[in-house]
Amino acid sequence: MGYLLGIMTLICCNIIVVIGLSLLTGFTGIFSFGHAAYMAIGAYSAAILTTKLGVPFVLALIVAVMIAALAGRLIGIPTLKLVGDYFAIAMLGLGETVRLLLDNGGKLTGGARGFGNIPGKTAFPIAFVIMVFSVIVMRNIIGSRYGRCFLAIREDELAAECCGIDTYGLKKTSLTISAAFGGLGGALFAHYITYIQPIMFDMAKSTEIAAAVVFGGLGSLSGSIIASIILIGIPEVLRPLYQWRLVFYGLLLVGTIVLRPQGLMGGREFTIQGLKNAAQWVQEKIPGRGKGEKR
Amino acid sequence: MSILKIEGLTKVFGGLTAVSNLNISIPQGRIYGLIGPNGAGKTTVFNMITGIYQPTRGIVEAEGKSLAGLKPNQIAQAGVARTFQNLRLFKKLTALENIIIAGQYNTKYNLVTAVLQNRAFKEEEKRLRQEALQLLDLVGLSEYAEYKASNLPYGHQRRLEIARALALKPKILLLDEPAAGMNPEESLALMGFIRDIKDKFGLTILLIEHHMEIVMGICEHIVVLNFGVEIAHGSPEEIQNNSEVITAYLGEVEKDDAAS
């Protein structure tokens, strides 16, 4: 039971990170393969605050979120002027840079050996409540004019600009929010696992987060959540195959892009009616498998 | 007094002068046409007016204010809206969302109130939605409000893009080949539509179009470009009888014949 609760706590932390990237990639159309960096920034900031400075947990969470958001903002200023793939490459570089900085952070970060003795404050109920709260906040942002601006940028940046949208400014906003969520997930994660290492936030982690967003379907918040549960949950259960996880994510990314480019949810949100339709679809598909191959 | 004034407008791409020393001055409430063979520089003029391209030389003034140095979103908010030659709708979003997005630039709520969903937020959202629905109704697309833009019939997509520009509440509307890909019947309907919105919204319009029956039918004044240079301007009758214009277009017809 404790083991299962642990996995569920981990999933909650990761959902927060994944919906953060979902906003940036799924809703704003900006790909980033270095998002674990923001998680690391949140994790280390909060850990240093609680462990070394004796700051209360909740306050440490808030400050860590602010630090991650600020980092996202500052990193966005030069990089969001880059177009398309160059931004994704810059983020890849950022991910590695942050990891190296933490590796060489001396006493402050504990270097490559890691940072331990973090108080285990992230119990499952706390993680769960904060996760639900985060999802609601994100849903409200997406449902507002900000969300519509992000979608407009994703659909056609030039047209968005000509519709009076300050696209550069809003892309910075999207990255800032996204980084804040990454930081929150990271901070919670640090206080669940109680021991963090730079390697936990490496490229594999960034790929995992991006894979969850793509697999869940770009532009679907519920898709991101379901994908997090599947992607974080399954590897945890299959711990012995841990070294293979990058292969697994790679295959999943490529598989999703080839077989179902719209992702699990295809930009739609999870609803009961949708579930019924899907069940019907499956029933129709199973007897005559051959028909499904037409595409 | 002219509401849109272009003076000495020039754009050089590397060695190519796409637009050369162009002057256009449009009085409030008029429809002007900008015509010319393919590659004449018409779209480049629109791109300079809307801030997408920085002019190499020359000025653009809207309502007496220079647009120099403004970003496209600022120019859009300042009352100059446009459509695109190759439709640029937000394809995966609904018709209604397309309109709301253009109408929301001066919304009075911020990120925090959006998250909290307070009264001000809800009222603003309601207002945005109502205004957008009204606009859709006005352009005859209300039954398509919840359709994805890409699922609309082509002619309606063109109309939706114009409606989206109108949602910005512009004074000046730039239409880049609104009848492209339309059959004569649809073009005719479009002509009536453009006249209609001009009156309803008190617009001043600059129109790029290859369909001559539209240009001659609704433009009060026409400017003809060829290789970036103005070769003629005047009333539709004057343009139709201008020998230089005829030669420029005949040259194109011959080229087209050779190509096909």
Ligand SMILES: Nc1ncnc2c1ncn2[C@@H]1O[C@H](COP(=O)(O)OP(=O)(O)OP(=O)(O)O)[C@@H](O)[C@H]1O
């Ligand atoms: N960004 C750019 N870089 C380089 N050359 C450009 C650029 N944009 C336009 N041009 C060139 O400028 C010239 C004018 O192009 P423009 O698109 O303005 O023509 P147009 O009159 O709109 O033609 P059409 O009727 O085919 O739309 C063309 O030769 C085009 O190749």
Ligand SMILES: [Mg+2]
């Ligand atoms: Mg053109």
